[in-house]
Structure formats: structure tokens, C-alpha cells
Amino acid sequence: MSATWYECKVKYRKIDESGVQKVVSEPYLVDALSFTEAESRINTEMAAFVTEEFKIVNIKVANFAEIHNFENSDRWFKSKVSLLAYDEESGKERKTSFYLLIQANDVKEAFDNTMQVMQNTMGEFTIPAISESPIVDVFPFFKGEEVSEEKLIG
Structure with a gap:
């Protein structure tokens, strides 16, 4: 089964090369099974490197083979x-x-x-x-990211 890639546009404050803080809206790709999973994954990925508040402004299926x-x-x-x-x-x-x-x-x-x-x-x-492409980064799905059933049951 081939991967489905979702393009997620994220808006957040970023400090540019000259040290000025500005609001940017950048597209990222995530490998996910649904729009809901794509939203969850981009939230997790962005929280790892954006310290300020961010907002997901759009999610769409990407047309890359x-x-x-x-x-x-x-x-x-x-x-x-x-x-x-x-x-x-x-x-x-x-x-x-x-x-x-x-x-x-x-x-x-x-x-x-x-x-x-x-x-x-x-x-x-x-x-x-x-x-x-305007894509800033790509976040593929890796084994080990999924929550194990034991954790869900226990």
C-alpha cells in the first residue's frame, strides 16, 4: 500500500535572518492515513521545534506519486x-x-x-x-511512532 501524503500549512512567528520576528505560513508534508492523523502528526512535529504558538491553517492531500x-x-x-x-x-x-x-x-x-x-x-x-517546491520539510511515518495496544489497554 502506498503512502498518502498530506500538505499541512502552518502559521507561526519566526525570527528571520536579520533578527526581526515575523508571522510566516509554511507548508510541510506528513505521511498519514487520514486528515485527523495528519493534523495530529503535524501538531507533534511542529511542537518539537516551534516554541511559540502555531496554527494549522490548511490540510490537503498532496499530489506526489x-x-x-x-x-x-x-x-x-x-x-x-x-x-x-x-x-x-x-x-x-x-x-x-x-x-x-x-x-x-x-x-x-x-x-x-x-x-x-x-x-x-x-x-x-x-x-x-x-x-x-515551497515545502519546508517532510515527515515520513516511522515504525515505533504508533501507540502500542498494551499502553491503550493497560
């Missing part, structure tokens, strides 16, 4: 990948597009990382677009 993080990369890029297939009945070429969220330091590295992810793809594909 896969998310790939790479070591020594600090930004996220949205790569559009189009798979090309030949429809034998109609005799026409068909494109199916999807989005990958790729971690990289710049657009060229995002292209290289996308090519690395797609290298074992059997069919023909193109990468028509890569753009920097």
Missing part, C-alpha cells in the same frame, strides 16, 4: 514526469504524467536525482518540468 530524499540536500523540487506509451488500438502515443518530490540543492541536481530515481523504468519517459 513518490517522495525521494537525498543526503546533503536542503531544498525540495517538484519534478513532473511523463511516461510515454503506444496505444496499439488507436495507433497513437499516450502520455501519463505524475509528480515526484525530489530533494536537491538546485534544479540541475534535481534533474539528475530524478533521472537516478527513474533509471530502472522499463518504458520511455520525459521530464517536462522541474520547479522548486
Whole structure:
């Protein structure tokens, strides 16, 4: 079963590079089973590093087919990948597009990382677009985060 990613927009006070405090609204991704779990997870994740009060202003299902993080990369890029297939009945070429969220330091590295992810793809594909994503951080689900039944019963 593939993961469902939720984009959670969080509003909070942040001190910028010049030392001025300002209110920002930033998107984060969490891996969750439902909107309720996404809200709970983003609350937990944000409480760990935001000392001020914060507010979750929006939660929506993200349209990423896969998310790939790479070591020594600090930004996220949205790569559009189009798979090309030949429809034998109609005799026409068909494109199916999807989005990958790729971690990289710049657009060229995002292209290289996308090519690395797609290298074992059997069919023909193109990468028509890569753009920097506003996503600040991604919080995947890890085993051990779930509450054990013993704790719930006992």
C-alpha cells in the first residue's frame, strides 16, 4: 500500500535572518492515513521545534506519486514526469504524467536525482518540468511512532 501524503500549512512567528520576528505560513508534508492523523502528526512535529504558538491553517492531500530524499540536500523540487506509451488500438502515443518530490540543492541536481530515481523504468519517459517546491520539510511515518495496544489497554 502506498503512502498518502498530506500538505499541512502552518502559521507561526519566526525570527528571520536579520533578527526581526515575523508571522510566516509554511507548508510541510506528513505521511498519514487520514486528515485527523495528519493534523495530529503535524501538531507533534511542529511542537518539537516551534516554541511559540502555531496554527494549522490548511490540510490537503498532496499530489506526489513518490517522495525521494537525498543526503546533503536542503531544498525540495517538484519534478513532473511523463511516461510515454503506444496505444496499439488507436495507433497513437499516450502520455501519463505524475509528480515526484525530489530533494536537491538546485534544479540541475534535481534533474539528475530524478533521472537516478527513474533509471530502472522499463518504458520511455520525459521530464517536462522541474520547479522548486515551497515545502519546508517532510515527515515520513516511522515504525515505533504508533501507540502500542498494551499502553491503550493497560
